[in-house]
Amino acid sequence: MNIDTTTLHLQLPNLYLFRRVTQLGSFQATADALQLPRSSVSKKIAQLEKQLGLRLLQRSTRQLNLTDAGKELLVITDSLTDLLNNTAKLTEQAQAKPSGRVKISSSTIIGQRYLLPLLPHLKHLFPDIVVEINLDDRVVDLIELGIDIALRVGQLPDSSLVARHIGTKSWACFASPNYLKHAPKLDKPDDLTAHQCLIFRHQKLTMDHWHFCSPSGEIQTLRITPSTASDDGRTLVELACMDMGIIRVDPILIQPELKKGQLVPVLSQWHHPDAAPIHLVCLEKNARSRAVNEVWHYLSEHLAEALKEASKPC
Structure with missing residues:
Protein backbone atom coordinates (compact mmCIF):
# COMPACT_ATOMS: atom_id res chain seq x y z
CA MET A 1 0.00 0.00 0.00
CA ASN A 2 1.35 3.45 -0.97
CA ILE A 3 1.01 5.99 1.82
CA ASP A 4 0.57 9.66 0.92
CA THR A 5 3.20 11.19 3.22
CA THR A 6 2.06 14.71 2.34
CA THR A 7 -1.18 14.15 4.25
CA LEU A 8 0.26 12.27 7.24
CA HIS A 9 0.44 15.49 9.25
CA LEU A 10 -3.36 15.48 9.22
CA GLN A 11 -3.20 12.38 11.42
CA LEU A 12 -1.31 14.11 14.27
CA PRO A 13 -4.49 14.57 16.37
CA ASN A 14 -5.32 10.91 15.84
CA LEU A 15 -1.77 9.88 16.81
CA TYR A 16 -2.19 11.82 20.04
CA LEU A 17 -5.53 10.08 20.61
CA PHE A 18 -3.93 6.69 19.94
CA ARG A 19 -1.29 7.36 22.58
CA ARG A 20 -3.94 8.40 25.12
CA VAL A 21 -5.90 5.20 24.46
CA THR A 22 -2.79 3.11 25.15
CA GLN A 23 -2.09 5.10 28.33
CA LEU A 24 -5.64 4.89 29.71
CA GLY A 25 -6.39 1.38 28.49
CA SER A 26 -9.79 1.88 26.88
CA PHE A 27 -11.80 3.96 24.45
CA GLN A 28 -14.27 4.89 27.17
CA ALA A 29 -11.62 6.14 29.60
CA THR A 30 -10.07 8.21 26.81
CA ALA A 31 -13.45 9.60 25.81
CA ASP A 32 -14.15 10.59 29.42
CA ALA A 33 -10.72 12.22 29.85
CA LEU A 34 -11.04 14.28 26.66
CA GLN A 35 -14.78 14.89 26.97
CA LEU A 36 -15.55 13.19 23.67
CA PRO A 37 -18.18 10.61 22.69
CA ARG A 38 -16.81 7.07 22.81
CA SER A 39 -17.84 6.59 19.19
CA SER A 40 -15.62 9.54 18.16
CA VAL A 41 -12.57 7.97 19.77
CA SER A 42 -13.23 4.65 18.05
CA LYS A 43 -13.82 6.37 14.70
CA LYS A 44 -10.59 8.39 14.86
CA ILE A 45 -8.49 5.34 15.71
CA ALA A 46 -10.07 3.56 12.74
CA GLN A 47 -9.18 6.54 10.52
CA LEU A 48 -5.55 6.37 11.68
CA GLU A 49 -5.37 2.64 10.98
CA LYS A 50 -6.86 3.14 7.52
CA GLN A 51 -4.41 5.94 6.69
CA LEU A 52 -1.42 3.87 7.84
CA GLY A 53 -2.72 0.60 6.46
CA LEU A 54 -1.92 -1.06 9.78
CA ARG A 55 -3.87 -2.76 12.54
CA LEU A 56 -2.80 -1.04 15.74
CA LEU A 57 -5.16 -2.43 18.39
CA GLN A 58 -6.77 -5.79 18.97
CA ARG A 59 -10.21 -5.12 20.41
CA SER A 60 -12.11 -7.47 22.69
CA THR A 61 -15.10 -7.00 24.97
CA ARG A 62 -12.85 -6.67 28.02
CA GLN A 63 -9.61 -5.08 26.91
CA LEU A 64 -7.48 -3.55 24.18
CA ASN A 65 -4.16 -5.03 23.20
CA LEU A 66 -1.47 -3.45 21.05
CA THR A 67 -0.47 -5.26 17.90
CA ASP A 68 3.20 -5.43 16.97
CA ALA A 69 2.64 -2.48 14.64
CA GLY A 70 0.89 -0.61 17.45
CA LYS A 71 3.80 -1.21 19.80
CA GLU A 72 6.27 0.06 17.20
CA LEU A 73 4.16 3.12 16.49
CA LEU A 74 4.03 3.89 20.20
CA VAL A 75 7.83 3.87 20.35
CA ILE A 76 8.50 6.00 17.29
CA THR A 77 5.92 8.63 18.31
CA ASP A 78 7.33 9.01 21.81
CA SER A 79 8.77 12.43 20.87
CA LEU A 80 5.20 13.65 20.27
CA THR A 81 4.68 13.81 24.03
CA ASP A 82 7.86 15.87 24.49
CA LEU A 83 6.77 18.16 21.67
CA LEU A 84 3.39 18.80 23.27
CA ASN A 85 4.89 19.26 26.75
CA ASN A 86 7.50 21.72 25.49
CA THR A 87 4.83 23.64 23.57
CA ALA A 88 2.72 23.84 26.71
CA LYS A 89 5.73 25.13 28.69
CA LEU A 90 6.40 27.77 26.03
CA THR A 91 2.81 28.93 26.21
CA GLU A 92 2.88 29.04 30.02
CA GLN A 93 6.10 31.08 30.01
CA ALA A 94 4.74 33.53 27.46
CA GLN A 95 1.55 34.00 29.46
CA ALA A 96 3.40 34.38 32.73
CA LYS A 97 5.88 37.11 31.76
CA PRO A 98 6.60 38.75 28.39
CA SER A 99 10.16 38.23 27.23
CA LYS A 169 4.80 67.81 13.92
CA SER A 170 5.12 71.47 12.97
CA TRP A 171 8.04 73.63 11.89
CA ALA A 172 9.41 77.03 12.89
CA CYS A 173 12.69 78.91 12.60
CA PHE A 174 15.12 79.47 15.49
CA ALA A 175 18.56 80.88 16.15
CA SER A 176 20.79 81.63 19.11
CA PRO A 177 20.61 85.15 20.63
CA ASN A 178 24.33 85.63 20.06
CA TYR A 179 24.01 84.77 16.36
CA LEU A 180 21.18 87.27 15.94
CA LYS A 181 23.14 89.97 17.77
CA HIS A 182 25.73 90.04 14.98
CA ALA A 183 23.56 89.00 12.00
CA PRO A 184 21.73 91.11 9.39
CA LYS A 185 18.10 92.11 9.96
CA LEU A 186 15.51 89.35 9.77
CA ASP A 187 11.96 90.64 9.34
CA LYS A 188 10.67 88.52 6.46
CA PRO A 189 11.61 85.24 4.74
CA ASP A 190 13.47 86.96 1.90
CA ASP A 191 15.95 88.26 4.46
CA LEU A 192 17.19 84.68 4.95
CA THR A 193 19.30 85.05 1.79
CA ALA A 194 21.73 87.16 3.84
CA HIS A 195 21.87 84.66 6.72
CA GLN A 196 23.69 81.46 7.63
CA CYS A 197 21.15 78.63 7.43
CA LEU A 198 21.43 75.05 8.66
CA ILE A 199 19.60 72.36 6.72
CA PHE A 200 18.96 68.65 6.94
CA ARG A 201 20.36 66.60 4.06
CA HIS A 202 21.07 62.96 3.33
CA GLN A 203 21.42 60.89 0.17
CA LYS A 204 17.71 60.76 -0.62
CA LEU A 205 16.41 64.01 0.87
CA THR A 206 17.47 67.65 1.02
CA MET A 207 15.19 69.92 3.07
CA ASP A 208 16.24 73.17 1.42
CA HIS A 209 12.76 74.46 0.50
CA TRP A 210 11.31 76.34 3.44
CA HIS A 211 7.62 77.24 3.33
CA PHE A 212 6.08 80.25 5.06
CA CYS A 213 2.59 81.63 5.51
CA SER A 214 2.42 85.41 5.83
CA PRO A 215 0.22 87.19 8.43
CA SER A 216 -2.25 87.84 5.59
CA GLY A 217 -2.34 84.16 4.61
CA GLU A 218 -0.11 84.18 1.54
CA ILE A 219 2.12 81.13 1.03
CA GLN A 220 5.76 81.69 0.14
CA THR A 221 8.42 79.08 -0.61
CA LEU A 222 12.08 79.99 -0.37
CA ARG A 223 14.95 77.84 -1.59
CA ILE A 224 17.68 78.00 1.03
CA THR A 225 21.37 78.03 0.21
CA PRO A 226 22.85 76.29 3.25
CA SER A 227 25.93 77.36 5.11
CA THR A 228 26.03 73.97 6.86
CA ALA A 229 24.17 70.69 6.30
CA SER A 230 23.91 67.46 8.27
CA ASP A 231 22.04 64.15 8.14
CA ASP A 232 21.59 64.18 11.92
CA GLY A 233 18.95 66.35 13.58
CA ARG A 234 20.77 66.53 16.92
CA THR A 235 23.86 67.90 15.20
CA LEU A 236 21.86 70.69 13.58
CA VAL A 237 20.41 71.73 16.95
CA GLU A 238 23.85 71.76 18.54
CA LEU A 239 25.25 73.85 15.68
CA ALA A 240 22.43 76.37 16.06
CA CYS A 241 23.20 76.65 19.78
CA MET A 242 26.84 77.30 18.83
CA ASP A 243 25.79 80.45 16.93
CA MET A 244 26.23 78.78 13.54
CA GLY A 245 22.98 80.04 12.03
CA ILE A 246 19.24 79.57 11.64
CA ILE A 247 17.57 76.20 11.95
CA ARG A 248 14.06 75.10 10.99
CA VAL A 249 12.78 72.50 13.44
CA ASP A 250 9.72 71.37 15.37
CA PRO A 251 9.48 73.43 18.60
CA ILE A 252 8.63 70.33 20.66
CA LEU A 253 12.06 68.92 19.83
CA ILE A 254 14.03 71.83 21.26
CA GLN A 255 12.17 72.51 24.51
CA PRO A 256 15.33 72.33 26.68
CA GLU A 257 17.17 74.81 24.43
CA LEU A 258 14.19 77.19 24.41
CA LYS A 259 13.80 77.07 28.20
CA LYS A 260 17.52 77.78 28.69
CA GLY A 261 17.44 80.64 26.20
CA GLN A 262 19.98 78.94 23.94
CA LEU A 263 17.59 79.30 21.01
CA VAL A 264 14.86 81.86 20.32
CA PRO A 265 12.18 81.96 17.61
CA VAL A 266 12.62 84.10 14.51
CA LEU A 267 10.11 85.06 11.81
CA SER A 268 7.35 84.23 14.30
CA GLN A 269 4.72 86.03 12.23
CA TRP A 270 5.57 83.83 9.25
CA HIS A 271 4.53 80.38 10.40
CA HIS A 272 4.89 77.14 8.44
CA PRO A 273 1.62 76.46 6.56
CA ASP A 274 1.57 72.71 7.14
CA ALA A 275 1.73 70.14 9.90
Whole structure:
Protein backbone atom coordinates (compact mmCIF):
# COMPACT_ATOMS: atom_id res chain seq x y z
CA MET A 1 0.00 0.00 0.00
CA ASN A 2 1.35 3.45 -0.97
CA ILE A 3 1.01 5.99 1.82
CA ASP A 4 0.57 9.66 0.92
CA THR A 5 3.20 11.19 3.22
CA THR A 6 2.06 14.71 2.34
CA THR A 7 -1.18 14.15 4.25
CA LEU A 8 0.26 12.27 7.24
CA HIS A 9 0.44 15.49 9.25
CA LEU A 10 -3.36 15.48 9.22
CA GLN A 11 -3.20 12.38 11.42
CA LEU A 12 -1.31 14.11 14.27
CA PRO A 13 -4.49 14.57 16.37
CA ASN A 14 -5.32 10.91 15.84
CA LEU A 15 -1.77 9.88 16.81
CA TYR A 16 -2.19 11.82 20.04
CA LEU A 17 -5.53 10.08 20.61
CA PHE A 18 -3.93 6.69 19.94
CA ARG A 19 -1.29 7.36 22.58
CA ARG A 20 -3.94 8.40 25.12
CA VAL A 21 -5.90 5.20 24.46
CA THR A 22 -2.79 3.11 25.15
CA GLN A 23 -2.09 5.10 28.33
CA LEU A 24 -5.64 4.89 29.71
CA GLY A 25 -6.39 1.38 28.49
CA SER A 26 -9.79 1.88 26.88
CA PHE A 27 -11.80 3.96 24.45
CA GLN A 28 -14.27 4.89 27.17
CA ALA A 29 -11.62 6.14 29.60
CA THR A 30 -10.07 8.21 26.81
CA ALA A 31 -13.45 9.60 25.81
CA ASP A 32 -14.15 10.59 29.42
CA ALA A 33 -10.72 12.22 29.85
CA LEU A 34 -11.04 14.28 26.66
CA GLN A 35 -14.78 14.89 26.97
CA LEU A 36 -15.55 13.19 23.67
CA PRO A 37 -18.18 10.61 22.69
CA ARG A 38 -16.81 7.07 22.81
CA SER A 39 -17.84 6.59 19.19
CA SER A 40 -15.62 9.54 18.16
CA VAL A 41 -12.57 7.97 19.77
CA SER A 42 -13.23 4.65 18.05
CA LYS A 43 -13.82 6.37 14.70
CA LYS A 44 -10.59 8.39 14.86
CA ILE A 45 -8.49 5.34 15.71
CA ALA A 46 -10.07 3.56 12.74
CA GLN A 47 -9.18 6.54 10.52
CA LEU A 48 -5.55 6.37 11.68
CA GLU A 49 -5.37 2.64 10.98
CA LYS A 50 -6.86 3.14 7.52
CA GLN A 51 -4.41 5.94 6.69
CA LEU A 52 -1.42 3.87 7.84
CA GLY A 53 -2.72 0.60 6.46
CA LEU A 54 -1.92 -1.06 9.78
CA ARG A 55 -3.87 -2.76 12.54
CA LEU A 56 -2.80 -1.04 15.74
CA LEU A 57 -5.16 -2.43 18.39
CA GLN A 58 -6.77 -5.79 18.97
CA ARG A 59 -10.21 -5.12 20.41
CA SER A 60 -12.11 -7.47 22.69
CA THR A 61 -15.10 -7.00 24.97
CA ARG A 62 -12.85 -6.67 28.02
CA GLN A 63 -9.61 -5.08 26.91
CA LEU A 64 -7.48 -3.55 24.18
CA ASN A 65 -4.16 -5.03 23.20
CA LEU A 66 -1.47 -3.45 21.05
CA THR A 67 -0.47 -5.26 17.90
CA ASP A 68 3.20 -5.43 16.97
CA ALA A 69 2.64 -2.48 14.64
CA GLY A 70 0.89 -0.61 17.45
CA LYS A 71 3.80 -1.21 19.80
CA GLU A 72 6.27 0.06 17.20
CA LEU A 73 4.16 3.12 16.49
CA LEU A 74 4.03 3.89 20.20
CA VAL A 75 7.83 3.87 20.35
CA ILE A 76 8.50 6.00 17.29
CA THR A 77 5.92 8.63 18.31
CA ASP A 78 7.33 9.01 21.81
CA SER A 79 8.77 12.43 20.87
CA LEU A 80 5.20 13.65 20.27
CA THR A 81 4.68 13.81 24.03
CA ASP A 82 7.86 15.87 24.49
CA LEU A 83 6.77 18.16 21.67
CA LEU A 84 3.39 18.80 23.27
CA ASN A 85 4.89 19.26 26.75
CA ASN A 86 7.50 21.72 25.49
CA THR A 87 4.83 23.64 23.57
CA ALA A 88 2.72 23.84 26.71
CA LYS A 89 5.73 25.13 28.69
CA LEU A 90 6.40 27.77 26.03
CA THR A 91 2.81 28.93 26.21
CA GLU A 92 2.88 29.04 30.02
CA GLN A 93 6.10 31.08 30.01
CA ALA A 94 4.74 33.53 27.46
CA GLN A 95 1.55 34.00 29.46
CA ALA A 96 3.40 34.38 32.73
CA LYS A 97 5.88 37.11 31.76
CA PRO A 98 6.60 38.75 28.39
CA SER A 99 10.16 38.23 27.23
CA GLY A 100 12.26 38.45 24.10
CA ARG A 101 13.70 41.14 21.86
CA VAL A 102 11.84 44.28 20.74
CA LYS A 103 13.57 46.55 18.23
CA ILE A 104 12.40 50.18 18.09
CA SER A 105 13.28 52.75 15.42
CA SER A 106 12.99 56.53 15.64
CA SER A 107 14.47 59.72 14.24
CA THR A 108 17.34 61.03 16.35
CA ILE A 109 15.90 64.01 18.24
CA ILE A 110 12.42 62.68 18.92
CA GLY A 111 13.98 59.39 20.00
CA GLN A 112 16.46 61.09 22.30
CA ARG A 113 14.00 63.58 23.79
CA TYR A 114 10.85 61.46 24.13
CA LEU A 115 11.56 57.76 23.56
CA LEU A 116 14.68 57.23 25.67
CA PRO A 117 13.23 58.78 28.88
CA LEU A 118 10.46 56.16 28.82
CA LEU A 119 12.81 53.18 28.75
CA PRO A 120 13.74 52.99 32.48
CA HIS A 121 10.09 52.59 33.52
CA LEU A 122 9.43 50.25 30.60
CA LYS A 123 12.34 48.02 31.68
CA HIS A 124 11.10 48.12 35.27
CA LEU A 125 7.71 46.83 34.12
CA PHE A 126 9.13 44.22 31.75
CA PRO A 127 12.65 43.27 32.89
CA ASP A 128 12.83 40.22 30.62
CA ILE A 129 12.24 42.22 27.45
CA VAL A 130 15.45 43.17 25.61
CA VAL A 131 14.96 46.57 23.99
CA GLU A 132 17.06 47.50 20.96
CA ILE A 133 17.02 51.15 19.85
CA ASN A 134 17.73 52.32 16.30
CA LEU A 135 18.02 56.12 16.04
CA ASP A 136 18.33 57.23 12.43
CA ASP A 137 17.00 60.27 10.60
CA ARG A 138 16.68 58.28 7.40
CA VAL A 139 13.50 56.34 6.69
CA VAL A 140 14.51 52.71 7.14
CA ASP A 141 12.82 49.52 5.96
CA LEU A 142 11.22 47.97 9.05
CA ILE A 143 10.94 44.48 7.59
CA GLU A 144 14.48 44.43 6.18
CA LEU A 145 16.05 45.57 9.47
CA GLY A 146 13.81 43.44 11.68
CA ILE A 147 12.28 46.48 13.40
CA ASP A 148 9.15 45.80 15.45
CA ILE A 149 7.99 49.32 16.33
CA ALA A 150 8.84 52.68 14.75
CA LEU A 151 8.09 56.36 15.11
CA ARG A 152 7.26 57.89 11.74
CA VAL A 153 6.45 61.46 10.69
CA GLY A 154 4.13 62.22 7.77
CA GLN A 155 1.46 60.37 5.85
CA LEU A 156 2.08 56.64 5.71
CA PRO A 157 1.69 54.56 2.53
CA ASP A 158 -0.80 51.71 2.58
CA SER A 159 0.93 48.69 4.05
CA SER A 160 0.53 45.78 6.42
CA LEU A 161 1.63 48.01 9.32
CA VAL A 162 -0.70 49.25 12.03
CA ALA A 163 -0.35 52.98 12.77
CA ARG A 164 -1.48 54.96 15.80
CA HIS A 165 -1.53 58.76 15.70
CA ILE A 166 0.35 60.06 18.76
CA GLY A 167 1.14 63.68 17.91
CA THR A 168 1.57 66.39 15.31
CA LYS A 169 4.80 67.81 13.92
CA SER A 170 5.12 71.47 12.97
CA TRP A 171 8.04 73.63 11.89
CA ALA A 172 9.41 77.03 12.89
CA CYS A 173 12.69 78.91 12.60
CA PHE A 174 15.12 79.47 15.49
CA ALA A 175 18.56 80.88 16.15
CA SER A 176 20.79 81.63 19.11
CA PRO A 177 20.61 85.15 20.63
CA ASN A 178 24.33 85.63 20.06
CA TYR A 179 24.01 84.77 16.36
CA LEU A 180 21.18 87.27 15.94
CA LYS A 181 23.14 89.97 17.77
CA HIS A 182 25.73 90.04 14.98
CA ALA A 183 23.56 89.00 12.00
CA PRO A 184 21.73 91.11 9.39
CA LYS A 185 18.10 92.11 9.96
CA LEU A 186 15.51 89.35 9.77
CA ASP A 187 11.96 90.64 9.34
CA LYS A 188 10.67 88.52 6.46
CA PRO A 189 11.61 85.24 4.74
CA ASP A 190 13.47 86.96 1.90
CA ASP A 191 15.95 88.26 4.46
CA LEU A 192 17.19 84.68 4.95
CA THR A 193 19.30 85.05 1.79
CA ALA A 194 21.73 87.16 3.84
CA HIS A 195 21.87 84.66 6.72
CA GLN A 196 23.69 81.46 7.63
CA CYS A 197 21.15 78.63 7.43
CA LEU A 198 21.43 75.05 8.66
CA ILE A 199 19.60 72.36 6.72
CA PHE A 200 18.96 68.65 6.94
CA ARG A 201 20.36 66.60 4.06
CA HIS A 202 21.07 62.96 3.33
CA GLN A 203 21.42 60.89 0.17
CA LYS A 204 17.71 60.76 -0.62
CA LEU A 205 16.41 64.01 0.87
CA THR A 206 17.47 67.65 1.02
CA MET A 207 15.19 69.92 3.07
CA ASP A 208 16.24 73.17 1.42
CA HIS A 209 12.76 74.46 0.50
CA TRP A 210 11.31 76.34 3.44
CA HIS A 211 7.62 77.24 3.33
CA PHE A 212 6.08 80.25 5.06
CA CYS A 213 2.59 81.63 5.51
CA SER A 214 2.42 85.41 5.83
CA PRO A 215 0.22 87.19 8.43
CA SER A 216 -2.25 87.84 5.59
CA GLY A 217 -2.34 84.16 4.61
CA GLU A 218 -0.11 84.18 1.54
CA ILE A 219 2.12 81.13 1.03
CA GLN A 220 5.76 81.69 0.14
CA THR A 221 8.42 79.08 -0.61
CA LEU A 222 12.08 79.99 -0.37
CA ARG A 223 14.95 77.84 -1.59
CA ILE A 224 17.68 78.00 1.03
CA THR A 225 21.37 78.03 0.21
CA PRO A 226 22.85 76.29 3.25
CA SER A 227 25.93 77.36 5.11
CA THR A 228 26.03 73.97 6.86
CA ALA A 229 24.17 70.69 6.30
CA SER A 230 23.91 67.46 8.27
CA ASP A 231 22.04 64.15 8.14
CA ASP A 232 21.59 64.18 11.92
CA GLY A 233 18.95 66.35 13.58
CA ARG A 234 20.77 66.53 16.92
CA THR A 235 23.86 67.90 15.20
CA LEU A 236 21.86 70.69 13.58
CA VAL A 237 20.41 71.73 16.95
CA GLU A 238 23.85 71.76 18.54
CA LEU A 239 25.25 73.85 15.68
CA ALA A 240 22.43 76.37 16.06
CA CYS A 241 23.20 76.65 19.78
CA MET A 242 26.84 77.30 18.83
CA ASP A 243 25.79 80.45 16.93
CA MET A 244 26.23 78.78 13.54
CA GLY A 245 22.98 80.04 12.03
CA ILE A 246 19.24 79.57 11.64
CA ILE A 247 17.57 76.20 11.95
CA ARG A 248 14.06 75.10 10.99
CA VAL A 249 12.78 72.50 13.44
CA ASP A 250 9.72 71.37 15.37
CA PRO A 251 9.48 73.43 18.60
CA ILE A 252 8.63 70.33 20.66
CA LEU A 253 12.06 68.92 19.83
CA ILE A 254 14.03 71.83 21.26
CA GLN A 255 12.17 72.51 24.51
CA PRO A 256 15.33 72.33 26.68
CA GLU A 257 17.17 74.81 24.43
CA LEU A 258 14.19 77.19 24.41
CA LYS A 259 13.80 77.07 28.20
CA LYS A 260 17.52 77.78 28.69
CA GLY A 261 17.44 80.64 26.20
CA GLN A 262 19.98 78.94 23.94
CA LEU A 263 17.59 79.30 21.01
CA VAL A 264 14.86 81.86 20.32
CA PRO A 265 12.18 81.96 17.61
CA VAL A 266 12.62 84.10 14.51
CA LEU A 267 10.11 85.06 11.81
CA SER A 268 7.35 84.23 14.30
CA GLN A 269 4.72 86.03 12.23
CA TRP A 270 5.57 83.83 9.25
CA HIS A 271 4.53 80.38 10.40
CA HIS A 272 4.89 77.14 8.44
CA PRO A 273 1.62 76.46 6.56
CA ASP A 274 1.57 72.71 7.14
CA ALA A 275 1.73 70.14 9.90
CA ALA A 276 2.44 66.42 9.73
CA PRO A 277 1.11 63.55 11.84
CA ILE A 278 3.43 61.59 14.08
CA HIS A 279 2.62 57.89 14.09
CA LEU A 280 3.73 54.92 16.11
CA VAL A 281 3.74 52.00 13.67
CA CYS A 282 3.91 48.28 14.31
CA LEU A 283 3.26 44.95 12.66
CA GLU A 284 -0.29 43.62 12.61
CA LYS A 285 -1.44 42.10 15.89
CA ASN A 286 -1.30 38.50 14.72
CA ALA A 287 2.36 39.02 13.67
CA ARG A 288 3.52 40.43 17.03
CA SER A 289 5.06 38.59 19.94
CA ARG A 290 3.63 39.26 23.38
CA ALA A 291 6.71 41.34 24.20
CA VAL A 292 6.18 43.54 21.13
CA ASN A 293 2.50 43.91 21.95
CA GLU A 294 3.21 45.04 25.53
CA VAL A 295 5.82 47.61 24.38
CA TRP A 296 3.49 48.83 21.62
CA HIS A 297 0.67 49.56 24.09
CA TYR A 298 3.05 51.18 26.59
CA LEU A 299 4.61 53.51 24.02
CA SER A 300 1.26 54.31 22.39
CA GLU A 301 -0.01 55.71 25.68
CA HIS A 302 3.09 57.36 27.12
CA LEU A 303 4.54 58.84 23.94
CA ALA A 304 1.19 60.43 23.14
CA GLU A 305 1.07 61.94 26.64
CA ALA A 306 4.65 63.26 26.40
CA LEU A 307 4.16 64.84 22.98
CA LYS A 308 0.85 66.38 24.04
CA GLU A 309 2.50 67.92 27.11
CA ALA A 310 5.41 69.25 25.04
CA SER A 311 3.08 70.91 22.55
CA LYS A 312 1.47 73.09 25.22
CA PRO A 313 2.50 76.78 25.15
CA CYS A 314 5.36 77.54 27.51
